[in-house]
Amino acid sequence: MPPMIRIQNLRKEYRDLVAVKNLNLELEPGDIFGFIGPNGAGKTTTIKMLATLLTPTYGTAYIDGVDVVRYPEAVRSIVGYMPDFFGVYDDIKVWEYLDFFAAAYRIPRAKRAQIIDDVLTLTDLNVKKEAYVESLSRGMKQRLCLAKTLVHDPKVLLLDEPASGLDPRARIEIKELLKELRSMGKTIIVSSHILPELADFCNKIGIIEKGELIISGDVNEIIRQVSGHHTLEIRILDENTPEPSQLSIETLASQTPQEGGVAVKTSAEMERAIALLRSQPGVDEVKRSDGKLLAHYVGEPNQEWRILKALIENDIRVLSFGTQATDLEDIFMRVTKGIVS
Amino acid sequence: MTAMIRLPVLKFENPVLTKEMRVRMRGSRAYWVLSGYLTFLSLILFFNYYHWWENALNAGGFSSGSRIGQEIFQWISITQAFLVVFITPAITSGAITIEKEQRTLEMLAMTRLSRSSIILGKILSSVGFMALLILSSLPLTSICFFLGGVSPEQVVSSYLLMLCGCLLTASIGIVWSTLSSSSSLSIAATYATLLIALPVMAILVAIMQEARIAIVSDWMWILLGLYGLTGLERESSLENDFLNVWNLSHFYGMSLPGWLVTLIVYGLTSLLLCLVAAAHLELHPERSAPRLRLATLSLLIVHCFFLFGARFSIYGSLAPYDFSMYAASSPLPVLLVYPMLFILLMTPVFGSGILSRKSLARPGRYLLQGWTPVGWRAGTLASGLPFLLLLMLLSLLMYGGSFLLIGQPGAFISGAPQIPGKPASVITAIPHLQILREIVFTMTAAILGIYSVSFTLSLILRNRWAVMVLMYVLLLALLIAPAVSYASLGSLSGILSGSELLIHLFYLNPLASVAETIFRASPPDYKQYLLFGSYPSWMITTVCYLFITGFAIILSVAVVVLRRKYETPVPDMPETLKRETL
Ligand SMILES: Nc1ncnc2c1ncn2[C@@H]1O[C@H](COP(=O)(O)OP(=O)(O)OP(=O)(O)O)[C@@H](O)[C@H]1O
Numbered sequence: 001m002p003p004m005i006r007i008q009n010l011r012k013e014y015r016d017l018v019a020v021k022n023l024n025l026e027l028e029p030g031d032i033f034g035f036i037g038p039n040g041a042g043k044t045t046t047i048k049m050l051a052t053l054l055t056p057t058y059g060t061a062y063i064d065g066v067d068v069v070r071y072p073e074a075v076r077s078i079v080g081y082m083p084d085f086f087g088v089y090d091d092i093k094v095w096e097y098l099d100f101f102a103a104a105y106r107i108p109r110a111k112r113a114q115i116i117d118d119v120l121t122l123t124d125l126n127v128k129k130e131a132y133v134e135s136l137s138r139g140m141k142q143r144l145c146l147a148k149t150l151v152h153d154p155k156v157l158l159l160d161e162p163a164s165g166l167d168p169r170a171r172i173e174i175k176e177l178l179k180e181l182r183s184m185g186k187t188i189i190v191s192s193h194i195l196p197e198l199a200d201f202c203n204k205i206g207i208i209e210k211g212e213l214i215i216s217g218d219v220n221e222i223i224r225q226v227s228g229h230h231t232l233e234i235r236i237l238d239e240n241t242p243e244p245s246q247l248s249i250e251t252l253a254s255q256t257p258q259e260g261g262v263a264v265k266t267s268a269e270m271e272r273a274i275a276l277l278r279s280q281p282g283v284d285e286v287k288r289s290d291g292k293l294l295a296h297y298v299g300e301p302n303q304e305w306r307i308l309k310a311l312i313e314n315d316i317r318v319l320s321f322g323t324q325a326t327d328l329e330d331i332f333m334r335v336t337k338g339i340v341s
Numbered sequence: 342m343t344a345m346i347r348l349p350v351l352k353f354e355n356p357v358l359t360k361e362m363r364v365r366m367r368g369s370r371a372y373w374v375l376s377g378y379l380t381f382l383s384l385i386l387f388f389n390y391y392h393w394w395e396n397a398l399n400a401g402g403f404s405s406g407s408r409i410g411q412e413i414f415q416w417i418s419i420t421q422a423f424l425v426v427f428i429t430p431a432i433t434s435g436a437i438t439i440e441k442e443q444r445t446l447e448m449l450a451m452t453r454l455s456r457s458s459i460i461l462g463k464i465l466s467s468v469g470f471m472a473l474l475i476l477s478s479l480p481l482t483s484i485c486f487f488l489g490g491v492s493p494e495q496v497v498s499s500y501l502l503m504l505c506g507c508l509l510t511a512s513i514g515i516v517w518s519t520l521s522s523s524s525s526l527s528i529a530a531t532y533a534t535l536l537i538a539l540p541v542m543a544i545l546v547a548i549m550q551e552a553r554i555a556i557v558s559d560w561m562w563i564l565l566g567l568y569g570l571t572g573l574e575r576e577s578s579l580e581n582d583f584l585n586v587w588n589l590s591h592f593y594g595m596s597l598p599g600w601l602v603t604l605i606v607y608g609l610t611s612l613l614l615c616l617v618a619a620a621h622l623e624l625h626p627e628r629s630a631p632r633l634r635l636a637t638l639s640l641l642i643v644h645c646f647f648l649f650g651a652r653f654s655i656y657g658s659l660a661p662y663d664f665s666m667y668a669a670s671s672p673l674p675v676l677l678v679y680p681m682l683f684i685l686l687m688t689p690v691f692g693s694g695i696l697s698r699k700s701l702a703r704p705g706r707y708l709l710q711g712w713t714p715v716g717w718r719a720g721t722l723a724s725g726l727p728f729l730l731l732l733m734l735l736s737l738l739m740y741g742g743s744f745l746l747i748g749q750p751g752a753f754i755s756g757a758p759q760i761p762g763k764p765a766s767v768i769t770a771i772p773h774l775q776i777l778r779e780i781v782f783t784m785t786a787a788i789l790g791i792y793s794v795s796f797t798l799s800l801i802l803r804n805r806w807a808v809m810v811l812m813y814v815l816l817l818a819l820l821i822a823p824a825v826s827y828a829s830l831g832s833l834s835g836i837l838s839g840s841e842l843l844i845h846l847f848y849l850n851p852l853a854s855v856a857e858t859i860f861r862a863s864p865p866d867y868k869q870y871l872l873f874g875s876y877p878s879w880m881i882t883t884v885c886y887l888f889i890t891g892f893a894i895i896l897s898v899a900v901v902v903l904r905r906k907y908e909t910p911v912p913d914m915p916e917t918l919k920r921e922t923l
């Protein structure tokens with residue numbers, strides 16, 4: 001299958017600043033690509049170049065085989081772009097707003113009503129069809145903007161931080177919506193700096209820093225490649241773990257175990273567990289935080305069970321054992337650390 | 342398959358227009374504007390009528406109804422014209438900036454709408470709304486019909502003129518709207534343009550009349566829009582034979598009344614302004630540069646075509662009036678003054694811009710590239726000079742071509758084509774080629790000088806807008822100051838004092854020098870007050886501008902060298918995040 005998106009040596013300079021440095025990337029149809037980077041890394045610049053809103057200084061990109069520099073008009077009708085900052089028109093109803101964009105995409109009048117209903121259903125805005133756009137909440141506006149992006153049924157979606165500034169609930173709604181779009185077979189590039197958000201529906205990610213794509217590829221591949229190691233989170237029954245009633249402001253403020261107070265005494269069992277973990281092959285560092293043990297695992301993949309086995313064999317009362325969920329964040333920090341500081 | 346008849350007209354749809362109209366007509370706002378407008382007009386009408394009634398009672402009898410009919414009609418027309426000119430820009434000058442402020446322009450740009458259809462939708466929706474206002478006054482105007490004295494042609498033409506004026510101001514608003522980053526800036530700029538343009542043009546007209554460049558000043562009246570109105574009245578009087586060229590006669594063989602000429606000029610100017618706006622809406626500025634230049638070029642061509650066409654038609658076969666007096670008193674090269682003024686006014690636009698670090702690293706190469714197709718396509722600052730020179734060449738070519746069009750190419754040498762049916766002796770020959778040569782020298786030096794000053798300012802200020810504003814202030818000062826100084830001159834004393842020394846700035850006004858060259862038979866009055874008054878002005882002007890050019894070149898070389906030496910290189914990645922503005 002030919003790649004749906006092919007970025008070739010894409011470069012953008014603003015006067016004295018190189019915002020994007022010779023980017024190369026290929027995405028297959030149906031790929032969901034998570035584009036991650038700190039502020040000012042060049043995500044928006046890259047996406048805008050793909051959306052034909054900016055001309056690259058050098059290089060080009062092909063979307064569905066069409067050159068974005070030479071045929072911007074053709075590209076515009078196959079991509080849907082959702083900017084990071086956008087507004088809506090005042091004094092206009094939700095359906096009129098969508099009708100306007102449908103007309104602007106030259107969709108015949110007869111088909112529009114059906115399409116508007118479809119995208120409203122998809123984005124769960126059906127009840128708001130007759131409402132005025134400015135009366136919508138932020139999350140609804142974001143979904144409306146996505147609905148607008150979908151009216152011309154684009155093959156490729158370029159979403160620049162679609163969940164920025166939303167509360168957790170609205171964020172989950174957007175996430176569900178993206179999953180639905182994935183199931184519709186669209187190729188999506190979605191940028192964000194909130195990493196866990198991307199982890200569960202992206203199949204590829206790329207990390208950009210200072211305009212350079214530091215790493216890109218299959219999510220799991222990258223997690224393995226970069227981390228090869230991850231953090232094990234272990235909770236054991238600890239007699240000294242303070243009861244909720246014993247918690248005071250001071251104990252919360254002083255997190256370090258050395259500084260006296262109720263929560264600081266480490267039980268013998270805990271000490272034993274820490275010592276045991278340190279002696280395990282593949283564990284290079286053990287920390288204690290909030291009554292949990294964090295063991296940094298760098299050993300063979302899929303051999304973590306040996307550690308659990310060792311703990312149990314040594315009569316340590318393990319309450320829970322798992323890997324920390326923020327893998328992407330971890331990778332991100334690891335990869336970008338050297339450059340940021 | 343069923344046979345389908347597709348009417349292209351029915352398929353026409355402009356989504357922007359639909360949306361704007363929907364929003365504009367929503368709620369009670371439109372209703373209140375409409376009733377306010379009509380109330381205002383009715384009050385004007387009422388006072389007029391009352392005034393007439395009272396006068397009539399005092400005089401002990403009614404004067405003819407037709408006079409009052411005409412008077413009321415004029416009042417309504419003028420009031421409406423003013424309302425239109427001042428309401429329309431309020432609607433359009435925010436049309437694009439609001440999309441920028443609301444951050445909706447990018448999404449609009451991503452649709453399949455073309456740039457011009459966005460502009461068209463915005464313009465049509467505001468003009469459409471204004472048309473509604475204007476047409477709603479028709480019942481009031483019809484009162485004038487009852488009173489008599491007003492012809493249907495007058496009514497139709499005055500309404501058409503109003504609509505066209507509305508279109509023109511709407512396009513001025515939309516151009517500013519595409520240029521500015523905020524609505525307030527755009528509205529201020531639009532009204533400033535209207536408020537400044539009218540008096541400045543009037544002053545220019547006065548100056549030109551001073552310099553006896555009648556044809557140019559008449560052209561300016563047309564641009565001012567006043568001509569259309571005067572044309573209505575002058576239709577019958579034959580006092581000014583020049584106006585009749587425009588009024589009734591054979592403009593390129595067609596008979597065009599004055600208001601129609603104004604209509605055409607307004608329409609074309611609006612069209613070009615809209616093209617400029619569409620070009621500026623283009624997200625890739627390097628692509629809009631050639632279009633902008635093409636628009637400028639065609640603006641010049643259209644204006645030259647009308648201007649030259651009107652004058653040269655005197656020498657055609659159809660002239661219904663005797664223009665020999667006029668033709669004898671006004672030498673032909675005077676036609677070139679208008680294009681030259683146009684080019685001078687365009688110089689700051691093409692002489693200002695941003696110079697990138699890369700181009701400054703190799704200035705020689707950059708400047709040379711301005712003369713190649715690559716530089717032209719990119720619309721670099723360096724390509725501004727060749728473009729301006731091309732404009733001059735083009736206007737000269739069109740001028741020369743006009744001699745061919747009237748079938749008297751030989752007259753190019755004498756500058757005195759024959760008027761059919763008149764003896765050749767009516768128009769005396771002039772040293773035509775010499776005049777043209779002097780005009781070319783003066784103008785080339787002036788363009789060089791002004792361009793290089795503006796280039797140097799661009800280097801120093803690094804802000805295109807600041808440069809343009811500064812240059813226009815300078816240019817207007819140069820054009821106006823000496824004339825003002827001359828007007829304030831004590832009539833008899835030959836000695837100049839203080840502010841009157843400004844009169845020497847006449848030397849820096851290339852148009853004054855050009856005019857002097859053209860009317861060489863009778864040198865202007867102010868000449869006696871000038872230093873070097875015995876030399877022809879064009880020589881001094883040329884020398885002055887060459888000096889200015891040299892000075893500017895030295896200054897810019899110094900700036901470049903100093904900057905290279907002392908400026909610390911900008912860090913690779915500034916911390917501040919700059920947002921992309923369209
Ligand atoms: N119009 C512009 N002129 C000059 N520099 C710009 C412009 N637009 C962006 N930049 C610079 O380009 C770099 C990349 O910006 P970009 O907006 O692409 O970053 P981003 O990854 O989207 O950041 P964020 O996470 O804050 O949205 C930044 O350093 C920014 O300062």
Ligand SMILES: [Mg+2]
Pocket residue numbers: 043044045084160
């Ligand atoms: Mg961004």
